[in-house]
Amino acid sequence: MIKFKNYYFFMKIFYTYFFISFTFTILFSGCESSKPMKISSIQRLDLSEIPSASGIEFVNGYYWIIGDNSPYLFRLDQKFELIDKMVLGSLDDAVHGVIPKLKKLDLEAMLSMKWKKDSVFFVFGSGSKLPERAFAWKINIKNPALQEKIDLTVFYDLVMNETKLKENDFNIEAAVELNGKIYLFNRGRNKLISMRSAQFIEFIEGDRKELKLKSYNIDLPKIGGIEAGFSGATADEKNNRIIFTASVENTTDWVADGEVLGSLIGLIDVDDIENHYEPSTVLITEINGDAIRFKVESIALKNRSQQSYNCVLVTDSDGGKSELVELTLNF
Numbered sequence: 001m002i003k004f005k006n007y008y009f010f011m012k013i014f015y016t017y018f019f020i021s022f023t024f025t026i027l028f029s030g031c032e033s034s035k036p037m038k039i040s041s042i043q044r045l046d047l048s049e050i051p052s053a054s055g056i057e058f059v060n061g062y063y064w065i066i067g068d069n070s071p072y073l074f075r076l077d078q079k080f081e082l083i084d085k086m087v088l089g090s091l092d093d094a095v096h097g098v099i100p101k102l103k104k105l106d107l108e109a110m111l112s113m114k115w116k117k118d119s120v121f122f123v124f125g126s127g128s129k130l131p132e133r134a135f136a137w138k139i140n141i142k143n144p145a146l147q148e149k150i151d152l153t154v155f156y157d158l159v160m161n162e163t164k165l166k167e168n169d170f171n172i173e174a175a176v177e178l179n180g181k182i183y184l185f186n187r188g189r190n191k192l193i194s195m196r197s198a199q200f201i202e203f204i205e206g207d208r209k210e211l212k213l214k215s216y217n218i219d220l221p222k223i224g225g226i227e228a229g230f231s232g233a234t235a236d237e238k239n240n241r242i243i244f245t246a247s248v249e250n251t252t253d254w255v256a257d258g259e260v261l262g263s264l265i266g267l268i269d270v271d272d273i274e275n276h277y278e279p280s281t282v283l284i285t286e287i288n289g290d291a292i293r294f295k296v297e298s299i300a301l302k303n304r305s306q307q308s309y310n311c312v313l314v315t316d317s318d319g320g321k322s323e324l325v326e327l328t329l330n331f
Contacts, residue, residue, distance in 0.1 A: 055110035
């Protein structure tokens, strides 16, 4: 009889211990998975020869950069030395290497993609003023002299109609090609717009009259009561993820500039996107936590590990010199 009581006593202790251990494991695992992102290193470099940098891609071991008021496509090596610059179209509208605001195409979104048999950069005008900014450049990566200027008016009309965006809310700031889809980032109302890459090519070339789009409202953090707006994006194809940047500018007019309050970097898991998706984000600061009031315009992924990204970003000073920022994002 005594042995029987001891058996139940020890079983009670065992199950109590098991329950406590199991509960602790679940709680601990939850804390691990919810660790915030952190910027573990950051370096900054002036881009004195590149005005108003607005887009960057890392392709074939080089950094390719555009400016929203520049008539050039710039190519830098991995030490960020300027190797050459290729004229987009002509220099007819340029004054001292800069295109005046009233005439610029406002090139804001650049992606690299396969266009049938060619590898190309497709560079979107923002569409923030129509029809002046409803153009794109398709540039052959192997031979950048092979260029085509494309009128996007019909395409942008379709996008605005399908997404219910008004003209004063339309401002394409970033573009990504990821696993057979193109994603456009609209800053005016933080919409993410997706479509099949093959269908996009057919539509642009006039072989397709309709284009199936999906759009999602994305909820971003605020600084000083002002919501951040999309500014750049790049793709992590292996993990089907988008790394994006956003900035906070004290303005209600997407054509006019305003006081810059800061910029952030974030992650979007494409498989989880839904309406009013809230991505993980972190404010870009110095390592000591000091605020940096710059306007990040675009981002390129240099390399990645299992828990970090090494990224290169460009900033736009709205008339002053641009800046290049290399940082490591741990997640």
